[in-house]
Amino acid sequence: MTKTLTSSNRLRLTAAVLLIAVLAGAVALMRGNDAQSSEATPAKNSGPAPTLASAPAKAVASAAPSVASSAAAPAPQAPPIATLGAVRVERDELLRQLQTMPPQARQQLQDNRAGLEQWLRARLAERALIEQARAQGWQDKPEIKRAVQAAQERIVVQSYLDSVSRAPDAYPSDADLQAAYERAKPQLTVPAQYRVSQIFLPAALSDADAVAAARKQAQDLAKRAQAPKADFAALAQSQSRDETTRAQGGDIGYVPLAQLTPEMRPVVAQMKAGEVSAPVQSAAGFHILKLTASQPASVTPFEQVKDELRVALRNQRQELAARAYMEGLLNAGTVSIDGAALNAAFEESAAGGFSPTSNAPSVARAP
Numbered sequence: 001m002t003k004t005l006t007s008s009n010r011l012r013l014t015a016a017v018l019l020i021a022v023l024a025g026a027v028a029l030m031r032g033n034d035a036q037s038s039e040a041t042p043a044k045n046s047g048p049a050p051t052l053a054s055a056p057a058k059a060v061a062s063a064a065p066s067v068a069s070s071a072a073a074p075a076p077q078a079p080p081i082a083t084l085g086a087v088r089v090e091r092d093e094l095l096r097q098l099q100t101m102p103p104q105a106r107q108q109l110q111d112n113r114a115g116l117e118q119w120l121r122a123r124l125a126e127r128a129l130i131e132q133a134r135a136q137g138w139q140d141k142p143e144i145k146r147a148v149q150a151a152q153e154r155i156v157v158q159s160y161l162d163s164v165s166r167a168p169d170a171y172p173s174d175a176d177l178q179a180a181y182e183r184a185k186p187q188l189t190v191p192a193q194y195r196v197s198q199i200f201l202p203a204a205l206s207d208a209d210a211v212a213a214a215r216k217q218a219q220d221l222a223k224r225a226q227a228p229k230a231d232f233a234a235l236a237q238s239q240s241r242d243e244t245t246r247a248q249g250g251d252i253g254y255v256p257l258a259q260l261t262p263e264m265r266p267v268v269a270q271m272k273a274g275e276v277s278a279p280v281q282s283a284a285g286f287h288i289l290k291l292t293a294s295q296p297a298s299v300t301p302f303e304q305v306k307d308e309l310r311v312a313l314r315n316q317r318q319e320l321a322a323r324a325y326m327e328g329l330l331n332a333g334t335v336s337i338d339g340a341a342l343n344a345a346f347e348e349s350a351a352g353g354f355s356p357t358s359n360a361p362s363v364a365r366a367p
Contacts, residue, residue, distance in 0.1 A: 084124040087131065093123075165321035172313040180309050181302050188305060193295040194257065194268050197250035199225065199235060200242035202285040211281075218279035218286035225276045225288055232276065232290045241285075254295065264289065 080088040098106050109116055138144060172180070181188075199221055203214035221239055225232050233249025240246045257265045263282045271277060271291040280287045 082120040082124055084128055087124055087127045089120055089123050089127070094120075161322050161325065162318070165318050165325055167314045167317040167321070171317060172310060176313060177306055177309050178302070180313055181305065184305075184309070185299055188300040190298050190300060191256040191258070192297045193254040194260075195254045195292040195294065196252045196260070196264075196268060197232060197236060197290045197292055198242065198245065198252060199232075199240040199250055199288040200245075200285060201239075202241050204285075205283055214286050215279065215281070218288060222276065222279050222288045225290065230276075250290070251292070254293075261287075263287075 078091040080090050081094050082089040098109075101109070109119075133139065139148075199218075201214045201218050201221075203211045205211065221235060224230060225235055233251075236250030237246055240250050242250070245252055257269060260268060261282050263280050264287060267277050267280055268289060268291060271289070273291055273293050275291055277289040280289060
């Protein structure tokens with residue numbers, strides 16, 4: 001009996017010790033959490049105390065960045081180039097437009113600010129018009145759908161045909177370019193250029209008295225201009241009646257013979273630099289000419305036209321390849337054309353009986 005009581009007392013004592021240990025650990029943990037909470041958040045916390053399961057989770061969440069925060073933030077969108085209310089012309093759209101232009105044209109547009117702004121205004125108006133049409137369901141009209149489908153088919157056909165007929169990257173070779181240059185030399189020849197100045201005296205052919213007076217004045221001026229150390233530019237500024245060249249001392253600039261009047265051409269062609277001509281009569285009056293300088297006929301150098309020749313040869317090659325490809329499609333099978341059906345279609349179109357919304361002819365014609 002004594003041994004039984006002793007064993008029971010021991011079990012009770014052990015249970016009490018374990019209970020005290022658990023309670024002590026719980027109190028210590030709660031005090032630790034309170035201390036951490038007071039250090040991290042000075043303000044009063046009105047929410048419930050964290051549970052044992054939530055505390056480690058919060059620690060892990062605060063220690064490691066989340067997936068969303070670790071991901072790279074999207075790049076900020078560039079501001080629009082132009083706006084009209086809610087209508088916008090985005091930067092990417094302008095870039096795509098510029099990339100389709102040759103470098104020279106792109107530079108000209110950049111230098112022409114007024115022209116660039118005009119294009120942007122036109123694009124905004126076009127966008128606004130599109131929005132109005134869409135708001136009215138214009139794109140759902142049958143004729144618009146047919147036009148869109150036809151345009152889409154043309155784009156697909158052209159794009160696909162370009163892909164199957166594209167010239168090889170190595171074409172044209174240097175030898176091809178040189179041969180093309182030799183063939184194109186007649187078209188690449190620059191005619192002789194003449195820098196001419198003039199003193200002009202008007203005299204209509206129908207007015208004999210005016211012609212006689214102008215001839216006498218022209219002869220006097222020619223003698224003065226041909227004198228040693230004569231200042232032709234000063235004479236032109238004071239005596240010429242040509243308003244477009246008088247301020248420049250009569251200088252016309254470099255011109256080929258073809259741009260001169262027929263009466264001037266043989267005279268200028270025989271002159272030497274610095275020489276002043278006798279009066280030359282035209283239908284408009286009298287011209288006293290001075291040849292300032294001349295440049296002989298020349299051929300545009302190969303290096304200046306090489307890039308243009310390359311583009312032309314590639315385009316020509318692709319055009320021939322596309323034509324051959326289309327002919328190959330036709331030759332791959334038997335083409336049959338129903339002449340009667342073709343004539344009937346023309347007759348029906350002329351009679352106005354075709355309904356574009358149906359494949360069948362209209363029967364709503366008056367008998």
